[in-house]
Amino acid sequence: LADSHFIGIDIGATLIKMGVVTREGALVSRDEARTDEINGPSHFVKIAGETFERLLVEAGVEKRAIGAVGIGAPGWVDHQRGIVHELTNIPDWRDFPLARKIEETLGLSVFVDNDANVMAVGEMLYGAGRGYKNFICLTLGTGVGGAIIIDGAIHRGANGLAGEVGHMSIDTQGRQCACGALGCLENYVGNRSIVARALELMGESPTGGSGSIIYEMAGGDPANITTKTIADAAAKGDAVALEVWRETGRRLGSAMAGLINLLDPECFVVGGGVAKAGPVLFDRMKEAMASLAMNKLGRSTPILEAELGEHAGLIGAATFAMLSSERD
């Protein structure tokens, strides 16, 4: 059956994933490689070609069943020309015409976009965003990514730069961000900041003073503390962990209230590793958003947890390929 399946490629900081996804959003075969094992752009293209052949065999799908290929890449992507400008974790990657190179190798149409944008498309069709045509997607991880869906399409803006929710300043005299600005949201609610705040609250002596169980739950090594450790500690009532999530939820909820005042979305869809903290984070976000949005109608804007989980990027990329190829 022609165009019954689509290929998704999710380029992450740690892993590159590739998979075959049905028109209904089901992932039928997949593979992954470590990002730091890729030598450069040409190596990436070669690996993608080999993986493609293997995945088709594994999925029992013929090549003519594949409608198109979608790729989600972190950072600055020129969607229209199919260029990924920078990939900091792959050497020698600079202004690489990824869409064209993969097209030449696979003989299929290829669409490239920012990773947060393709995730948002996946959530819109098969995840928490089903039924919504105007929403804002946040991905909470090391960085804070975002995507804006307006009238059922990705809002890219004049230069394809739109959606960087993590780079709205929440304190114009705040922390220096790597992007050059001060006080960007990402510097307060990214996972490193969350862990750093827990350590700060635990004080000089993480084993004692504060009475927090986080240290113990991390096996006695502060380097093992992750946002999951802090979420687990909060579930057991740990005061430090609860305070960390309260502050994080408050900042995110405040940013969301501002986004409601500015864009008035139908809902928010929130995913990424940090979102796995679950209710302890979502409840705090909702409280803050509801107390800070200026209009009573805005205060009931739903904040939904993303549904596509660890393969959201992969399914999103394939879904994005489907939508893009059918729009052309």
Add this chain to the structure above:
Amino acid sequence: LADSHFIGIDIGATLIKMGVVTREGALVSRDEARTDEINGPSHFVKIAGETFERLLVEAGVEKRAIGAVGIGAPGWVDHQRGIVHELTNIPDWRDFPLARKIEETLGLSVFVDNDANVMAVGEMLYGAGRGYKNFICLTLGTGVGGAIIIDGAIHRGANGLAGEVGHMSIDTQGRQCACGALGCLENYVGNRSIVARALELMGESPTGGSGSIIYEMAGGDPANITTKTIADAAAKGDAVALEVWRETGRRLGSAMAGLINLLDPECFVVGGGVAKAGPVLFDRMKEAMASLAMNKLGRSTPILEAELGEHAGLIGAATFAMLSSERD
């Protein structure tokens, strides 16, 4: 000629303006009333009806030449149902079906929207926004209003609340805003805040210590100090005035950088009384925006001064009526 002219009504905090505007954006007759002389919604409708007849005579235009009526109102407006929920400066105004009442009185189609939204439409067709289909409009006055134009249309959002650029928080632990949130942009760059900051920098003794000429330029009465005084003082090199504009421009430029990262507009159009400060404000905004936006393409986003001047609201309202009636 049928539909050659449109009526605009601009409801402001101080003045209500009504005018006849041609299809080409020219204001051919106009009148105004003090907002505080209006007794209530019914009185407003009655006055509008009387003024309408007078304006037609004055303009030498027959009623059948009028295509539609557009109204811009401050605050919360339900555009779809034509309801203006609140007008704090007119007594007993609550959830008033303004469009229907004016339609009944004038026998013409009536379209109502937020004042910043209709101004943006005017600037798009006849002002600084000509040629742009995706931009953000800011109106700097006592409050900070805003409007977002996407694909040539007002972005209203799920509940018609969108565009409140002044109610994005720029400091999550900042000043208490009347809207209930903390640190909204409006509390730092609204005209009262600008004047208050000048007084603060002038210190306890505005006549002496700081050496500022602002006090003298205000005729020796601090109550006379306006943003215009501070702009005039800056033009003469007054250090306090220059510092006030530097801070104001920095905060606005920072907010604009965040808006570029989020929405990536083609340009900004900035109007309102505070914008009359001119280059001393615009240069500082541009510098801050260019140093803070994360992507080099975004850093060259034009920041344009609104062109329609004191009748921007009136011309915008009429233009908005024209676009709305032709879309239906």
